[in-house]
Each structure stands twice: as C-alpha cells, then as structure tokens.
Amino acid sequence: MTPLLRILLVDDHTLFRSGLKALLQRQADLEVIGEAADGLEGVKKAEQLKPDIVLLDLDMPVMNGRDALAQMLVSQPELAVLMLTVSEDGEDLAECMKTGARGYLLKNINADFLLDSIRRAVDGDSVLSPEMTAKLVARLRTPIPVAPQSELDSLTPRERETLSHLARGGSNKEIARALDLAESTVKVHVQNILRKLGISSRVQAAVYAVEHGLEKL
C-alpha cells in the first residue's frame, strides 16, 4: 500500500478548511493531521507535526503565508508547501516560488487537480495552476527592469565609506583605525547612517549595504 501522506492545512477560513479536510479525507492515502488559522500558528504546527505537505493560504492575519512559508523552510528545507490562494498576482507567485514553495495553486482549481498536485508536490515536482503558469512564462519574457537608486545618495561620501566598512563586519574601533579617525567620529557617522536610512541597528545597515552592492567599495 502507499504510505499515508500527512497534511497540514493553514487557512484563516474555518469553513474552507472544513470542506477541504472532508475532501482530502475521502482519499485513502491522504490524512489531514492538523489545521491552523493563521501563519504563526501554521509555522508552529509544521514544526510540531512534521507533515509531509502543507497547504498554505497567502492572505491571513497575524502572519501572512509568504512569511510563514519562509519560516517553515528555515527549519525544514525539504518540506513540501503548496500555496493555495486567490491571489493571481504574478509578484506573489514569484516571491513564493523563489522562497521555495513547491507549488502555487488558485482556489478555483477542481478537486482532482488538487489531489494530483499534492501527490506530485510530495514527489518533489513543482506544480502551478494553469493560469499561473502563464504568469510565470510572462515573467520569463520580461525579466525585471529594477534599478532603484535610493536614499543611498543622501549619504555623504564619508558615511558611505563608513557604511562599507561596517558591512564588512568591523567594529567602530576597527573602522576608525581603517579610516584613521577617532572612534567617536565613526560613531557619529554610524548614527547619521542609521537616521538617514530609517533603521535602528548596524546590522540592518550592513544588510542594506550588501543589497545595494556597497560592501565591496
């Protein structure tokens, strides 16, 4: 016999979960082992129950599906997660698949397609709603323009220099040595960087620097 596939349902609509559960339980090889009504609860249940697959809604209170997905994959990178949502947004799709969702299904799919998708996802395949396949292909045709130059220009040259050293992990004292400054001066620069970037810790500043290709300066 085929091993039982243990399923976790995460969706904030109780009725939707109930219906889905009834539908899935009719299959001999499927078992719903848990439910959650928001992302945070979903992450916890995924951790506790170690399901074979998670059906995850996108739009939920407390923690949305995207973040929940990310959290689940941190502790269980091989977990099969199928997004099950109403969002036909190509951005949502791309984000989820990039993050590592095993599939992205719209709630308008029929039962057979869902069942088939569940089994395929557990086997390691990626599955998409037909409509979303088209969106993904469209994305392929228009890569992504992106080129945001930003509040980075509001930084003074010295501040940028300080930031680049900061992003390499130096302490204020080390940065001061490297730039031949007093530590107090470096602290002032760091303060200004934080204020201008609207953040509150040097760690965030470092991440910002890396994401803007500033760490190599």
Place this chain on the structure above:
Amino acid sequence: MTPLLRILLVDDHTLFRSGLKALLQRQADLEVIGEAADGLEGVKKAEQLKPDIVLLDLDMPVMNGRDALAQMLVSQPELAVLMLTVSEDGEDLAECMKTGARGYLLKNINADFLLDSIRRAVDGDSVLSPEMTAKLVARLRTPIPVAPQSELDSLTPRERETLSHLARGGSNKEIARALDLAESTVKVHVQNILRKLGISSRVQAAVYAVEHGLEKL
C-alpha cells in the same frame, strides 16, 4: 457542439506522428489536418493550413523546432504552438517560451495530459510538463543559487532560524520574542553561529546570511 480543433503535427519521426495522429483522431473535437517531417516544411504547412494548434518537435533536420517556432509566429503571432520534445534542458525550455511557445511538453507525458494541454493551449493558457515547471521555477531562483551549501548546513535548524532573524536586524531580545525563547538561548545560538561560520560579529553573520539567500527565510 464544440468546434473542431485543427491540428498540425511537426516531427521527423514518421512512426511517432502516426501514433500521435491515431491518438488524436479518437477525440471527436480534434482533427489532424496536416503533418510535416522537418521545421521548414512545418512552417510552410502552418502558413497554408492555418491550424488552430501546432505540435512541434525540437530536434529536427533542415530547420530545428526553435527556429520553426519563431518563423511561424512571425506570420501568425496568435498561433498556439506546443513544443513536444525529449529535451529536458532548461535552456531549450526558456528559449521556446520566450520566443512565444504556448507550452513545452516532454514526450513522456500520458495521453490525457496531452489532450488536456492541447485544449488549454488553444484557450490561451500556457502549459508545461510537470518536470519542466520545476526547471522554470529553478530559473526563477537562479539569482540566488543557494547551491554553495558549505558551512551553512553545519548550522542546526534552530541556528538557521536564528540567523535569518538576525539578518533582518533583530536584537537578541527581539529574536527571542519572535521564536518564543529566552534571550539567553538566542545568545547561545548566536555564539554557535559565529563559531561555526568562523566569524566574530553578528554583522558578519547577517552579511553571510544575505549573501547566501537566507535573510528572507
């Protein structure tokens, strides 16, 4: 009744065409109106016969499927063309879909999937073999190869989770709140992360996380 879907088969294997034709003709709503054994011939027939959909092989003499696809779309931009091939190469897939193929199917698919795909493609949907969906998604993820696992898998799940929060700029206290832990526990995790990654500050850890695509997790 549903209108007849007029199909053109382009494949250099005669036997494959025969079999496919027999299969398709069994469907009341499908009709094979023409065949071609190479890309050039395929382009001509597509021009003459104005089919609703073309099933097009990739590897063919005289003119390959990619070029034939491009040619067909010049004169009939709205023509539905399904690539039907043995190539599981992600490059082939991406090229064909960029050029404008309506779908990319491997020859190992079953009949039902093919019939379903034909009807969906004519309706304007994009269709992919399940295996190729995974390849496309993988392409989406390429910016972050994730591949260089390295020291990263020396981290325990909890440490990875801690690291991902750290990379978002959270203080130990905030991470503790997020993970529902004591701050002291988070400090232990951070210490272990620093030791395992061979670095000496949380800033470096955050940078490492970002460069390894772990910050969104």
Place this chain on the structure above:
DNA sequence: TCGGCAATCCGCCAAAAGGAGGAGGCGTTA
C-alpha cells in the same frame, strides 16, 4: 558675510552584544 553642511572630535549613559562557564532535558545512535 552669513548660513548650512560635512567632518572631526568630546563626554556621558543605558542597553545590547560578546564571551565563558555550567546544567538539565530529550532523542538518536552506538
């Protein structure tokens, strides 16, 4: 010439991080 700004420093303070040790629980594996 004056105001603004970048850049350089001070001191002070509370909070956070880094580092070392120990310790109990829990599950897997030898």
Place this chain on the structure above:
DNA sequence: TAACGCCTCCTCCTTTTGGCGGATTGCCGA
C-alpha cells in the same frame, strides 16, 4: 546503557552599541 548532539536556560563579566548632548574647523553657495 552510555555517549552524543541539540535545545533550552542560567550567571557573571567585559566590551560594544546606540543615543543623547555638546564643540570646532573648513568649505561652498546665496
């Protein structure tokens, strides 16, 4: 059973940060 790794938490300690408040110099443009 014992050993091991992981997770959890603790204390005690030093160093680093973040966040104030100043201050001085020099440059540039209105």
